[in-house]
């Protein structure tokens with residue numbers, strides 16, 4: 581965590597674009613969020629660019645949604661969620677907010693004259709979005725510190741969520757049958773001057789089953805061999821797809837919720853309750869059409885006859901997740 585907020589005692593007036601440069605830590609080089617203290621009334625967008633010493637350079641590595649802030653004397657911490665942005669260890673970047681990119685108002689960025697953070701400094705410009713940010717030196721760079729916090733994590737694969745929780749999304753998968761083998765997987769864009777992955781797009785996943793009624797395998801892995809069903813899925817980009825399963829059970833209505841049957845609620849109205857089956861599994865996915873055999877096993881165990889839901893979710897190389905795709909199936913004897 582980079583924290584340059586100590587002693588912030590002043591606010592800018594009228595600056596549309598303002599932020600702080602940072603030096604990316606050697607190992608924790610994945611920027612997850614950053615925040616700025618804003619003391620004005622404004623609608624701003626968070627941005628991340630590589631910094632060449634006098635101006636932003638290269639393409640926008642992160643460009644967030646418009647966010648609103650209401651004036652407070654000492655500033656309100658406005659958090660910008662990059663969704664996970666892998667940056668070059670030791671590289672210099674500008675993390676800032678702006679009204680120039682569709683926003684409005686005067687953000688009143690908080691800053692101070694001290695130097696609580698050695699790895700960077702306050703930066704600001706009146707330049708127009710994108711075009712002038714990367715072609716003209718910024719009017720303000722140095723001597724001050726902007727009240728910025730930035731959270732970096734280790735980008736190692738072990739940090740990639742594996743989706744072991746129960747997905748609760750309600751996204752309805754579209755299409756059925758065998759997806760056509762579409763398109764050539766695209767080559768990732770060549771690294772810019774920063775070499776950073778500028779991934780701001782969530783993967784999109786659709787799925788379908790060749791058979792929604794099948795027998796579960798007595799042994800072996802979740803995917804392979806002869807029993808079970810084919811799971812077809814189409815991913816908009818390469819990455820991993822994680823799967824979890826819910827079993828349909830009968831519960832009892834308590835208020836608006838369907839809870840497990842107990843002595844106390846046994847006489848309540850019956851309802852359908854979906855309970856997560858222990859375990860999950862992840863398969864690598866290429867961009868486009870994919871197919872795997874699901875054998876009706878999860879967490880090392882055979883699913884008992886009953887009705888189930890199979891949830892799938894794509895996770896790309898930078899940890900961005902698709903909506904959850906849901907398919908019903910039935911295990912028979």
Ligand SMILES: [Ca+2]
Nearest residue numbers: 697698700701
């Ligand atoms: Ca500094």
